[in-house]
Amino acid sequence: xxxxxxxxxxxxxxxxxxxxxxxxxxxxxxxxxxxxxxxxxxxxxxxxxxxxxxxxxxxxxxxxxxxxxxxxxxxxxxxxxxxxxxxxxxxxxxxxxxxxxxxxxxxxxxxxxxxxxxxxxxxxxxxxxxxxxxxxxxxxxxxxxxxxxxxxxxxxxxxxxxxxxxxxxxxxxxxxxxxxxxxxxxxxxxxxxxxxxxxxxxxxxxxxxxxxxxxxxxxxxxxxxxxxxxxxxxxxxxxxxxxxxxxxxxxxxxxxxxxxxxxxxxxxxxxxxxxxxxxxxxxxxxxxxxxxxxxxxxxxxxxxxxxxxxxxxxxxxxxxxxxxxxxxxxxxxxxxxxxxxxxxxxxxxxxxxxxxxxxxxxxxxxxxxxxxxxxxxxxxxxxxxxxxxxxxxxxxxxxxxxxxxxxxxxxxxxxxxxxxxxxxxxxxxxxx
Amino acid sequence: xxxxxxxxxxxxxxxxxxxxxxxxxxxxxxxxxxxxxxxxxxxxxxxxxxxxxxxxxxxxxxxxxxxxxxxxxxxxxxxxxxxxxxxxxxxxxxxxxxxxxxxxxxxxxxxxxxxxxxxxxxxxxxxxxxxxxxxxxxxxxxxxxxxxxxxxxxxxxxxxxxxxxxxxxxxxxxxxxxxxxxxxxxxxxxxxxxxxxxxxxxxxxxxxxxxxxxxxxxxxxxxxxxxxxxxxxxxxxxxxxxxxxxxxxxxxxxxxxxxxxxxxxxxxxxxxxxxxxxxxxxxxxxxxxxxxxxxxxxxxxxxxxxxxxxxxxxxxxxxxx
Numbered sequence: 187x188x189x190x191x192x193x194x195x196x197x198x199x200x201x202x203x204x205x206x207x208x209x210x211x212x213x214x215x216x217x218x219x220x221x222x223x224x225x226x227x228x229x230x231x232x233x234x235x236x237x238x239x240x241x242x243x244x245x246x247x248x249x250x251x252x253x254x255x256x257x258x259x260x261x262x263x264x265x266x267x268x269x270x271x272x273x274x275x276x277x278x279x280x281x282x283x284x285x286x287x288x289x290x291x292x293x294x295x296x297x298x299x300x301x302x303x304x305x306x307x308x309x310x311x312x313x314x315x316x317x318x319x320x321x322x323x324x325x326x327x328x329x330x331x332x333x334x335x336x337x338x339x340x341x342x343x344x345x346x347x348x349x350x351x352x353x354x355x356x357x358x359x360x361x362x363x364x365x366x367x368x369x370x371x372x373x374x375x376x377x378x379x380x381x382x383x384x385x386x387x388x389x390x391x392x393x394x395x396x397x398x399x400x401x402x403x404x405x406x407x408x409x410x411x412x413x414x415x416x417x418x419x420x421x422x423x424x425x426x427x428x429x430x431x432x433x434x435x436x437x438x439x440x441x442x443x444x445x446x447x448x449x450x451x452x453x454x455x456x457x458x459x460x461x462x463x464x465x466x467x468x469x470x471x472x473x474x475x476x477x478x479x480x481x482x483x484x485x486x487x488x489x490x491x492x493x494x495x496x497x498x499x500x501x502x503x504x505x506x507x508x509x510x511x512x513x514x515x516x517x518x519x520x521x522x523x524x525x526x527x528x529x530x531x532x533x534x535x536x537x538x539x540x541x542x543x544x545x546x547x548x549x550x551x552x553x554x555x556x557x558x559x560x561x562x563x564x565x566x567x568x569x570x571x572x573x574x575x576x577x578x579x580x581x582x583x584x585x586x587x588x589x590x591x592x593x594x595x596x597x598x599x600x601x602x603x604x605x606x607x608x609x610x611x612x613x614x615x616x617x618x
Numbered sequence: 619x620x621x622x623x624x625x626x627x628x629x630x631x632x633x634x635x636x637x638x639x640x641x642x643x644x645x646x647x648x649x650x651x652x653x654x655x656x657x658x659x660x661x662x663x664x665x666x667x668x669x670x671x672x673x674x675x676x677x678x679x680x681x682x683x684x685x686x687x688x689x690x691x692x693x694x695x696x697x698x699x700x701x702x703x704x705x706x707x708x709x710x711x712x713x714x715x716x717x718x719x720x721x722x723x724x725x726x727x728x729x730x731x732x733x734x735x736x737x738x739x740x741x742x743x744x745x746x747x748x749x750x751x752x753x754x755x756x757x758x759x760x761x762x763x764x765x766x767x768x769x770x771x772x773x774x775x776x777x778x779x780x781x782x783x784x785x786x787x788x789x790x791x792x793x794x795x796x797x798x799x800x801x802x803x804x805x806x807x808x809x810x811x812x813x814x815x816x817x818x819x820x821x822x823x824x825x826x827x828x829x830x831x832x833x834x835x836x837x838x839x840x841x842x843x844x845x846x847x848x849x850x851x852x853x854x855x856x857x858x859x860x861x862x863x864x865x866x867x868x869x870x871x872x873x874x875x876x877x878x879x880x881x882x883x884x885x886x887x888x889x890x891x892x893x894x895x896x897x898x899x900x901x902x903x904x905x906x907x908x909x910x911x912x913x914x915x916x917x918x919x920x921x922x923x924x925x926x927x928x929x930x931x932x933x934x935x936x937x938x939x
Contacts, residue, residue, distance in 0.1 A: 286819075287759070287761050288755075288756045288759035288760075288761045288819065289755075289756055295755075295819065295822065297820065297822075298802055299683075299802040299807065304761070304764075304817060305764075371832070371835075372835065375836075376839035376840075379840060383841065462794075465823065466796060466840045467825050549825035549826065550826040551823050551826070553823060560823070563826075571801045571828075572802050574680045574681065574684035574687070574803055575680075575681060575683040575802055576687070577687055577707065578691070580706075
């Protein structure tokens with residue numbers, strides 16, 4: 187702040203001393219100095235006012251966060267301190283399997299609407315499971331795509347193409363999540379459903395996992411070799427031939443993998459990955475669409491990190507004879523690792539908290555199912571659905587605030603852990 | 619910078635003062651309540667607007683339970699609801715509006731909750747009991763609530779369409795039934811849980827949709843689906859199933875007559891709760907809904923409910939005097 191308020195002072199005085207000496211020098215210079223002093227005073231006042239304004243803004247934001255945390259905690263505390271008023275919402279009832287009336291075994295149930303005299307059931311772990319499941323599949327789809335795109339844009343794309351891709355992804359960030367959710371619900375879910383219904387045998391015998399592996403082998407072989415050919419210094423014709431050959435090689439490798447799987451692992455697929463239960467709204471659908479919502483976040487942070495890697499690294503690597511591909515993979519990627527990690531964590535935090543897509547595409551079924559072809563109910567969706575309906579200060583009302591607090595701390599822990607890991611990674615790679 | 623701060627401060631002051639001035643309520647009726655009755659409120663409000671252009675009815679439809687909560691908190695002038703109020707809600711209401719005070723309960727239309735299946739589904743009828751066995755998590759158990767009231771079990775859980783009717787084509791026979799339900803903010807959900815599920819919990823696998831049209835939409839795209847909702851949302855891609863009150867009895871299709879005569883097993887009255895004795899435009903609007911003209915709108919294609927029988931209509935009008 188000190189240097190800042192001195193700045194106008196120095197520049198104005200330097201012009202003053204450069205004035206040519208004149209006959210009435212003493213009088214004029216005194217006047218001039220007075221003038222300058224008053225200008226300086228105004229400038230300093232402006233500085234101070236500006237400083238106050240921005241500090242006030244920062245304080246407002248800070249107090250906003252503090253207030254959110256305060257209300258979340260304050261509204262969930264009655265569950266712990268007034269258990270006699272909220273018998274259905276004790277920590278034990280929320281976190282341990284309960285033997286409810288009409289259920290054969292103790293288990294988690296989330297069923298918050300109860301008729302008169304009936305019991306409300308708050309099995310919070312069901313919601314935590316749903317949240318993790320949604321976030322996992324979102325990351326599964328978005329993380330590789332976003333990071334590979336970032337690497338391409340940062341290292342290989344020409345500036346024109348880079349602008350196009352970047353603005354397209356920014357456009358994706360601008361799409362309201364409710365629109366993505368709507369597309370998932372109205373357009374994608376029937377397509378996924380039809381595909382499943384017409385290939386039930388595939389899914390029942392777990393062959394879908396085999397197909398996934400085949401696709402993976404094909405992608406790795408053809409993309410890996412193809413990229414090498416693309417960035418090599420050959421003529422376009424040779425490249426085209428090379429690519430065609432590589433694609434055929436990829437298909438061959440994929441088919442061969444299928445054969446090998448048939449002989450070896452196929453009998454295991456059915457018990458391990460056989461899908462008998464499929465609902466139209468499910469984890470894959472929700473995760474896939476949620477992935478699109480978090481691609482822009484992961485992409486932009488990761489791309490910034492890759493571009494921030496000093497040019498000297500790149501040049502040194504190329505000068506030592508490494509190809510551009512090797513440079514990207516072995517030099518740029520590790521150096522940008524802290525940033526990429528931050529990008530992934532930011533994406534994950536967003537996936538954990540995102541509501542609209544999940545609300546529309548996951549079916550909101552509060553169940554413990556590992557299979558991504560079944561639905562789930564996330565913490566955020568439960569709050570969105572039920573908050574409007576719970577009477578103030580009822581047990582359900584406090585439970586929802588408790589769930590909100592949990593969600594808050596989950597993202598907080600994620601963020602803090604990210605900070606830690608980033609500092610450590612930065613030290614290891616001597617960046618930043 | 620100074621001018622900017624002054625502008626900012628005056629803007630904040632302006633916001634604060636305009637907020638404080640917003641108590642004026644003439645010419646505006648705020649309705650918060652049932653999603654099922656959303657069409658009913660919006661269409662009657664529109665027709666009423668033609669009659670009284672100076673009056674605006676603002677219709678919000680978060681669901682009956684949410685609407686009742688809003689009315690108790692004094693946020694609305696009336697609350698359309700597809701279910702009756704619960705004792706604890708009456709107690710909360712009395713806390714805010716004076717002890718012993720109850721909202722006026724005005725029945726405005728009748729509705730059947732209909733069962734939707736995909737148009738290709740070969741099933742042609744269901745019994746009420748079968749519906750419970752399909753939608754409940756543990757339908758076989760008897761439930762005793764804290765006051766000693768027993769809700770009887772309905773029979774074993776039904777999971778596939780073959781268990782409903784063993785003579786179906788093989789494709790349907792082995793198919794798992796996928797369930798489409800409403801969410802807990804909805805009065806339809808509560809009503810269905812009480813009357814079709816006999817207070818049993820919903821199957822945890824039932825997919826909860828935000829509105830009846832989403833249920834219809836979901837069922838339309840899923841061949842093995844079943845869903846429930848208000849009568850006014852039928853499309854060409856779904857089929858409405860006739861319901862029999864008990865296994866073996868004749869099934870009754872959901873029609874205007876069967877609902878009006880209370881023969882259809884899952885029928886209910888749609889009501890509007892009014893927190894205080896209605897006066898002025900609010901009274902006028904309610905009288906309009908209960909007028910023959912208003913009832914005609916309710917029975918019309920856009921809304922699709924069943925109007926009140928004449929005797930009941932006159933009785934309800936009496937409540938406004």
